[in-house]
Structure formats: C-alpha cells, structure tokens
Amino acid sequence: MIMNRPMHLWIHRVMEDMQTEIACFRFASVHVITVTSSEIAREVLREKDEALADRAESYSSNLISHGYKDIIFSSYGENWKLAKKVMVTKLMSPTTLNKTLGDRTLEADNIVTYIFNLCRAGSKQATINVRDVTLTYCHAVMMRMLFGQRHFDEAAEDGGLGPKEREHMDAIYRAIDCFFSSNVSNYISCLRGWNIDGEEAEVREAVDVINRCNDPIINERMHLWRNGGGKEREEDWLDTLITLKDDQGKPVFSFDEIKAQCKNVNVASIDNTMNNVEWTIAEMLNHPEILEKAINELDIVVGKERFVQESDIPQLNYIKACSRESFRLRPANAFMPPHRAREDTTLAGYFVPKGSQVLVSRLGLGQNPKIWTEPDVFKPERHLNDYARDSRGVTLMEPHMRIAIFSTGQRGCAGTKIGTSMTIMLLARLLQGFEWTVPNGASQVELIAADTNLFMAKPLLASAKPRLAPGLYPRIQI
Template sequence: MDSDATALWNTSLHQLSNMSSIFSTTFLRFATTLVVMAFALYYLYKLLFVGKSDKQPGLPPLLVKPWPIVGSLPEMVRNKPVFRWIHKMMKDANTEIACIRFGNVHVIPVTCPEISCEFLKTQDAVFASRPAIMAADITTKGFLTTALSPMGDQWKKMRRVMVNEMLSPIRHRWLQDKRDKEADNLVRYVYNLCVSAGGLVDVRVAAQQYCGNVPRQLLFNRRYFGKGKENGGPGFEEEEHVSAVFTVLAYLYAFCVSDYIPMLRGLDLDGHEKVMKEAMRVIGKYHDPIIDERIQQWKNGKKSDKEDPNDLLDVLISLKDGKGNPILTADEIKAQLAEFMIATVDNPSNAVEWALAEMLNHPETLKKAMDEIDRVVGKERLVEESDFPKLNYVKACAREAFRLHPIAPFNVPHVSLEDTTVAGYFIPKGSHVLLSRSALGRNPKVWKEPLKFKPERHLKEDGVSLTLTEADLRFISFSTGMRGCKGILLGSTMTVMVFARLLQCFSWSIPPGNGPTIDLSEAEDSLFLAKPLVAVAKPRLPAHLYPVHLP
C-alpha cells in the first residue's frame, strides 16, 4: 500500500506541474497579447486623434540619394562648379529648400526669403555658428577671429573688439580722412589713364585696388606695400596682395572634401589646402612684418598711450585689460587684420564693376545717375560722404547690382547648434545652412523681371538707406543677424563712394570694336563678369578738380 500511495502522489505532482506549466504559458501568451494590443491601440490613437502635427518632421527634400558614409561626395567631386550643380538640382526639383548629405553633414541650401528669415531672424541664435573647415582654420590661424570662427568665447571676445574698437560709428568718423585720400587717389589714377592710355580703363583693376587701398590705409596707414605707380595705380606688391586676397575668397567655402570628412585633411585630395596656404603666405608676407615692427615699437616705448593712434593696428595693440596687460596676442591681431582685409575688398568692387557694365548697356540709366550727381553736388567740387543721403538713384543702382550680381553664390555658412524645425522640416544639429545670394536676388516669385537691371525698383518715397542692406532677405548685400557683417556702414560707404566718384568725374562709353553692348556673361566658376570690364573714360569736370599729387 505504501508504494502505491507514493506512486499516486508522484503522479499527482507531475500532473499539477504540467498544469502549472500550461497555465504559465497561457498567461504569458495572454500578457504578451495584451501588451501588443496596448501598443497597437496607442499608435492607432496617435494616428487617428493626435494627427500629423505630432509626428517627427522629415528632412528637406533630398536632392541626391546619399551613399553610405560618404553621402553625396562622389557627385560633388564630379559636378564642378558645385554651386551651379546645386542650383540646377533645386530648380529641377522645384524646391526652395533642400538637403544634400556630404559625409555626415547635412547641407541645407535655401532660395526663399521667408525661409531665410526663419533661419537668420526667428531662430538666429540656433544658427549662430560657423563650420570649422580647413580653409577658415588656415585663414584665421586656428579660429582666432570674428566672422569665420565658430560660436564660442574666442568669437565673443573678438566680436567685442570688432564692434567697439574697429567698426564703431565714432571710429568710422575718425577714419574718414583716410577714406577720402583713397577716393581722391582713385580719381587721380583714372584721370592719368585718360591722359596716358587713351582713356581705356580696366574697371575691375581700378575698383579692386581702391577697395584694397582703403583697408590698407585704415589698418596700416599706408597705400602701398611697395612704391606703387606714379599714376596712382597698383605696383607689383599691391597686385600680388589683392590677388592673394581674392584667391582666399574663391577657396574659402569651395566645397572641399575634408570639410565633410575631417580625417582626410592633410591628404589634400582636391588641392585646396595647398592653394590656401600659399595665398595666406603671400598676405602674411606683407602684413606680418608691419605688425611685428609696430608691436615692438609699443614695447620699447617708441609708441605709447600718450599719443593718438595712427590706424587700427595701433588701436588693437594698445588695448589693455584691467591689469594693464595686452588684450590681444600678436597672432590674434594678425589673424583679425587679415580677415578684415579679406572681408572688405570683394563686395564693393564687384558691385561697381557690374553696375557700370549694366549701365553702359542702358545709357538712359547711366545718364539718370550722372544727372542726379550733377544736381546734388554740381561740377565745382567732388562728391563727399556727406552727399550720400541725397544720392538716392546712385544708391538704388548699387542695390540693384547687389541684387542681380552678388559677389558669391551663397552666404557664409551658418551651422545649427541644436536640432530644430524650420519651414516644417527637421534641421539636424551640425547642419550647414547656405542662403543662396544669387537665387534670392533673382527669385521670380519676389522680383518682377528678375534678370533685368532696374534700379527704380529700389526707390522709395523716404529715400534709399545709406546702408545697402535688405532687411527681408529678398537679396543679400551684407549678411544680417547675430553673425551678420559688422562692417555694413564701411562697405556701403566704400561702394557708394567709388561708384559716385567714377560717375561724377568721368563720362563712360563702350570701346570701339567691342560691339554695341557689353557682354554680361558670368564666369563659369564664379559670379564675376566673364571678361573684366574695360571702358573708355573721359574727364567731365574742370581740370583743377582732378588731384595730381597725393601723399
């Protein structure tokens, strides 16, 4: 009996164990089903009742399907110049904001003013940094400057110096006599070409050298690094210096492979690094000896705070902290002055060359601008900066040149500091935002007859602002926002001055043998005129108004 009871007991335990296992399995399946149903009901609720507004927005339209790791870099390398390739793809896709992935970087080109304002106004602080790319690193000696440096303490320090010490309204007035000297020298140079070269003037050379002479005067209190030419034109040193500056500008944001895959820097796969280093070497060859000598003069007492500064170099060297120590190092001064030079030369000179080329093809526009100067200033003195508020048509012509013929295809890139949403699209942290200068200014949704040069579109009842900017980003002359151009007043003043002096002092015509009009074709790899503008200039003022000898 005992053995039978034991067997029965074991059989009962085994059956109970099986029942427990079956129960556990059934319960687990039931619980799993409940969890799955719960998740399904949750997402169904989100889909039906919360709606699309709660979904994660997507990226702007992808223009090219990216490859793993490298993104669309192979296509970028094959399609030069890259800016024309991007603009064509956006036009073909009929979109005003897009996305291209180069390496792991999302590049966001924009051609719409309203969306541009979202980036640089509504969310200005989010997009207030710059990309830490190879060319900017070389140009700024490791990001020691203002315009090209990423957001951070160094940028904030140099921004204070730039705004308070270099480009303040008080400093602008203090430096007026230096700007006046170069305006007089420009007239002298062109006048001498009228006498010695039959009036044939390379307007690009004249405008670029004026725009190089002005910052040389402001920074170093000199016009020439060498002897210059007796007629007021540039010598070899000035030509080499300005050429190096424009080389830097051409390569600064030229879609370099290592900008998107930094580990490739040093291999210089596209040759940009070599070109940038050589151009900065040339600029340093002229700048650095002057800066080093001046710093030494301040150290050994040949210059002191008791004397008035001669130029902006003196101003920067003399800056002291609360303990009497220099605020800026020698490298910071060298980097900032090089950046100042690079930022000053291009925009005004390009606008004036294009404006005069357009106006030679529209003689009625040229006459209207010259008549305004004659009416406001007369023919018994030269245009001065104090005349600018009344030269509304001249300023309108300059604005129209900035709109239709910007110096660069894109604005200096802005980098997003965090994930955000713009125009309903997701913009990831670290994205490079490129506002298209050319497409904004030529947007047919914004401008009537966008490819025609029509200064009248900028005229307003209350006049045309001296600062040649566009608040609503319908075009970009000088950038805006937290990282906008701090030299708007200087750039606008230089633009109006070189333009007004050329129009007041000389009559302009198309050279014989050129044909009835100026060829307004753009260069293939830039937005410059394909051929530099050469025009015939003839003096139109009394001879005694043309400067002959200048200091």
C-alpha cells in the same frame, strides 16, 4: 560634388527641378541645407539665429583665420563675442569711422586722378580696366585704415598698385575663392591636408603671401607699442587692436589673434565693392538711359564744381538703387558663408540636426521670381519704389532678406556702414569724374559671370573721358 562643378549651379538646378525653396543635401555625414526663400532666410538669421550661430570648419577657413582666432570663421563662444564687440564698438564705431574719413576721401581723390592721368596720356580718352581701378581703390582704402599706409614698400609712381600690393591683393582673392569652393575635405575631415583637388596647396600659398606682407608691419607696430618704441596715439585699426587692454591691464589680443583679425579685414573689405561697381558700370553701359539718370542725379545733388563726398551719399538715391540692383542680380558669391547648427532645431517646419550646415543663397534670393518681377532684368527703379515712403531714402541694408548684401544677426557683418560708404563713393566718383562708353568696335558689354565665383568672367574694359574741369583733379598723394 566632383562631377557637378560649379556646385552652386548644380544645387540651384536641383532645387528648381524639385520646385522647392529649401533642400537638404547630404555630403558624407554632413547635412547641408540650402535656402532660397526670404521667409526661411529670416528664420535662419533671426528667429533661429543663436541656434545656427556656429561656423562650419574647413581647411581654408582654418588657415585664413589663423586657427579660428577671428570673428568671421571662429566658433560661437566667449572669445568670438569679445572679438565681435571690439570690431563693432572700436574699429567700426561712428567715432572711428569719422576719424578715418580723411583716409577714404584721400583714396577717392587718388582714384579719379589715377584715371585722369591715364586719360591724359591717351589724348584725353583711354581704355580703362575698370576692375583694376576698383581693386586699386579698395586695396588702398583697406591699407590706409588698417595699417595707416598705402604701400608695403615702394610707392607706385602712377598711383596704381605696386608689385607687392598686387601680390597681396591677388592672394586675398585666391584665399576667398578657396573658402567659397566646395572642397570634398570640407565634409570629410580626415581628408584635410591631403590636397585632394589642389585647392589646399593654393590656399596655403595664398595665406603665406598675406602673412609675408602683413606680419612685418604687425611685428614692428607691436614692438613700438609694447616696448616703449615711441608711438603716442592710435592712428589706425592696427594700433587699436594692439593697445586694447582688459580689466587687469593686459593686452586683449595676442600676436596670433591680431594677425587673424588683420586677415579678416583683408578678406572682408575688397570683393563686394569691386564686384558691385564693376557689374554696375557694365550694366549702365548696356543701358545708356540708366547711366544718364545716374549722372543727372550727381549733377543735381553735387554739381560739377566739386567732387562727391561721403556726406552726399544719403541724397544719391538713384545711384544707391543701381548699386542695390547689382547686389541683387550679381552677388560676388552664390551663397553667404555657411552657418552651422549648435543644437537640434527646425527650419520651415523641417528637422535640422545639430552639426548641419545652412547656406542662404544670395543668387536664390536675388533672382527668386516669387520675390521679384522680371528677376533677370537690371531695373534700379524697383528699389526707388520700395523706399518711396522711407525718410531715410534707399539703403543697402535689407531687413526683409529679399536680397543678401550684408549678413545680419549674430554673425552679421560689422562693417555695413563702411561697406556702403566705400561702394557708393567709388561708384559715384567714377560716374561723376568721367564719361564712360563701350570701347571702340563693341556695341555691348558681355555680361557673363565666371564659374568659380560670380565676378565678371573677363575684367570690364571701358573708354573713359574726363567730364570735369582739369583743375578739379588733385595730385596723387602717396
């Protein structure tokens, strides 16, 4: 493991050399089974779903989940089922998502105005850090829906991230990277806490930063609700978590469990949207004909007299196809979070002992030549053909597991609808609001992925120029 980092490249190279779509790697006493086949992935996430519904333990997941008190990292059981039910029926219900639509629209307005102001300062054309823009939007939306506020302390005057928000966001990304890294202590539990390769210290520091930002808000809000502080109605997800009562009228979640759920929202709401939108715009800059088709679709469906809204998303099939193609070709991480076998079972006819970890490969599915023709080529039209007869149009859901955008099954993502809305809304707003070109002096964007994760190795820089009437861009609302 240590000699073959990044490990995901080594694992895929070994599987390619073996010409197999399922393999077993033994790390110490742990069997790690990797899957690159859509058929076997469906077996993992559907047919053998309950048998493989546990999570693997690690130093990082323990810290991020506040001792496995969340829904992403905790073991399968009654507490997990309760937390998952709350997430699905309360935080992610159609009623709640409709109630928070205003928050998401507000931040969609803010992000185009933020870029507009940067362009105006640069004589109507400016070089924009696309990653910074996408992160600003994702963090602001997450903060609005979770805490009902955009900033922790003072607002940034230009509409971007303030110092504390940027520190918070950076800590979230470091925690995610540590979770997805292949730490030796993940497989040899007695080594946990010894900081063998330095990552344990990094995740401790990252989680401390997240807690320092989140905890004062959670503490103050719990005091308001549970000590008659004066709040009259639920206004955000934190209110919902605090006010939930069981049949005896007692709070459903403790302080530690609420902290864990809030960190869940932190880590689950940022990386996919940021990564997808950045890669999609990069690919479009290298394929001007694709960029032109996407803009033409926006002009036909929405026009130039108003900004695109979430209600327009069902009709934006080409833009959804572009996003879907980026998810196929450029996932945020090589593997889905590991599943752990709760009992002896089988996969593809092979014996899988209890305690084994199963990793479904996002890369292996999305770039599998048995599934996709020209798997290395960015070709959104392939998804239009797939959904030509579907009355719902193109969707980011993938029932056949040919790509892994959102997880499915028992451990499936509860936020597929909000994840889709955030991703397509941000991409559509950026394309509708601005003319994007490669910066001066460059002919193409370098499409190189990082080693630790699969983000672009360098943040995407692109020239932007407003393409709508200046009066359409609203003022920043803090």
